[in-house]
Amino acid sequence: MDLYTNKTILITGGTSGLGLELVKSFLDKGNTVIATGRRELELKSYEGKFHLYRVDFSDLKETASVTKTICDNFSLDIVVNNAGILSPKEFTLTKNGFEYTYQVNYLAQHLVDEIIIKKHDPGKPLIISAVTSPVYKIAARDLNYARDKTNYNRTRAYSDSKLFQVLMCSHLSLKYKEQNMTFFSFLPGVFSSRIYRMQPKLFHALYHLAAPFMKDPVKVAAELRGLLTQSNIVTGAVYNGKMHQKDLPDIDEDLLSSFWRESYSIINQFL
Template structure:
């Protein structure tokens, strides 16, 4: 992974990283990136089939565990079982196009995408305080834009920006930094209905300043940076990683 080559070899040796939502897409790339940089990585997900697939394709340094981020007791037990934590990446997220106008679906998406980031961060805080670690939340270009087909996704990702700022000030006095990235259009299973159709694929590429879609690997470098000593005076920020799409 060329993005990891930018950083000093072994930058995260001896560090423990949890990537929630780390069994596919951006989360899986982040989990692999931290592992390649020397970290011990625990990647969680709620889909047993994705856990099985991730275990089959990934190498050493990665431990995949099942975790329902909506389950407060399960989240508490998960972090209680850790001896150390240096970085928490809240990458869990879903979108339910059109269905999110149903109130029950809306609330479920909000719970997975936003409330769980608060839930995991609170339970992880004592461990992060001990290591003066950091949290990286995953927002979205829809933190700044709107998509009428996914009102809950749009609202939850906008909320991630505000939550990141609040957590940064709450936890900063204890040396824990909290930042976020806001990915744009990256080639994942979630966006496949768009990039698999030439018309929509080209329309999105044309709006981007870099005239291309992002890859899941494009987010690895920014997250490693925000989690590293190079960013030790950076907190409360949300960094767009969208090739310039949202300012196009």
């Protein structure tokens, strides 16, 4: 039996790359799919089953408002936190005054998840996954993400944001352990997409040369879909394909506590 028939699934960043492949594959199985993104996207053959909500994660007020509307209109079974960017070359601030990657790749997604959990029927199962990256392993353990121009490094900003996603899934699994909810992070490997968009022109050219040697996003979408059908997911864990990775980063407890305090001092303003 396909566990995914007639489920209601939210995919953030569903307008391109992996997100778009996930959208199409879940629709093909007869589910209702809600995608978010900044761009317009029409999928005419799935009318009635596909719903696009346009939202820019660099604006937390808009992110919260759109997420609340989605929750008012749909009762979700699955959430895939997939929206993401490669960090811009130059230090860039969001509308809310945070470093761009930190907000789009992590903070806005944590806000989305908390709103969904708050509005979710407590008796109903919910799976929340996040598309992270292997680079989370090279992120520094001081959780000192790029806060200002002087210490900005785009590789660091990206790897930090991917570590924060992993920590978020682990943190939510403990915070909501009494509820019928499962959280996990997913490592997709390197696949071809449009993630190079915010990068300099030379990067675009190099990316196009390398793209044929990267994984096909259709295959990556199938891997994640397969994972979501498993009934024995270890909540809070990181998954590589079907494998559960045991090496959750070891972070100092005090640093973690102050990281969550800071995150919630922002998130709570928009709940």
